[in-house]
Amino acid sequence: MELLSLHDAIDRFVPDGASVALEGFTHLIPFAAGHEIIRQARRDLHLIRMTPDLIYDQMIGVGCAAKLTFSWGGNPGVGSLHRLRDAVENGWPRPLELDEHSHAGMAAAYCAGAVRLPFGMLRGYADTDLAAVNPAIRSVRCPYTDEALATVPAINPDVTILHAQRADCAGNVAIHGIIGAQREAALAAKALVVTVEEIVDELPPAMNAVLLPHWVVSSVVHCPGGAAPSYAHGCYARDNAFYKDWDAIARDRATFSEWMDRNVMSKAA
Template structure:
């Protein structure tokens, strides 16, 4: 009988997240674990170092809630919708307090996670050559290529205390299946000390076994699997719902006002008991405009012994 790793989101965050940890919350424009970030805010964790390859509303919310003291990231903006104004207040004006920011290229972040997943001390990278990042970030170093290629930059492995990702589905044991734009989900999971995965649905074991190539993270890597429908919103989930561009654009305007941003967090996150409460606050009809049509992939015959 497979080990059942199902927990509620409240239980998973309470069990594996602690003040002062380094935490990865990853998903590259797709499969972003926003519901998990909200639960971190509800439970009031502080002093966190947040690793996030690309910036989005999740960063603004965790900063405004007082959860994060340091950010490790590359691209930082509200995608095509505008700026992350809480982040800008911290970096440009130290308001309400300074934020330690360790910056890499996107390739640098990928290399750090990949090295962490492989349990290597560092990874070589070419994309820093000629970049100001080398001068800005002392963690990017230069070494001699032992195979005669001259000098090359390296970045340190990133092994978060806890890695949190989102995916489409899993079985009860935590075999995680995803499709569409996968980003760095697999490497982040393998690099983490503890691994929490939120999913749109838990499916029967036979569903996962019927299509094993969709399993991007095997159960032995996962500590907790959480059924969390619409847990990536406002990011999209392929096959489930579209990106909420309206929310993203609205956020860029809301976050200009620090007080309004904190009032929104108090009402919609701290003022709700859980993710279901957050969704209820959006309204039953909210999801109609984010609905997606069906587009099935062609079947695959894996074959079997006779």
């Protein structure tokens, strides 16, 4: 594990063409890391996220992404992701390949990746038509019951990026609050970068925490506020007003581009 600046962590672990998972569920969404990827002008990325929201709208809107693997995409409580829609419907600023799954399908794929199996299995696609539009969804016969089970290829990102409340000096990371697919995405990745609110000498005991041991962590980045405008449980609240404002910002290409230049491109990591 190395303690790096945000700039250096992204420079080292996110090359052009990489598959990148920025996970976090309602909170601890690694916005700061996504913004640094944008500033470093990464291209042809395969973005992976169970619930892509504003940070992926921004990354797609500036042309970072060539492909998106996801299970739901939107501005939570507000509406569509307009930059995502523009890329899919109009190819602006570039065409975007979609690999769509259900939440259960994504979870199975991450779990398979975490234990280094080639695919995950689930019943969740029974009697649905998603397989008709996603050729990656296939099936196998159970050797014990002859039941048909849906399969999804394992997800093994080149790098997973998470945000957490704290890490200790050895690189052990503690995540508190709602946990989505962070643990599975971390264990499935070839490299793991974690931005944290604080670095402490010793992690305090906490209920309902997920601990990522230092040997699975490639780099820790001290990045206070790294999840804003999402929230970090116990640290700061969600900026609900910004999520509402984003709808108008993202609808228009020129307004979006001007906002990104002013609020992301001109900011140093």
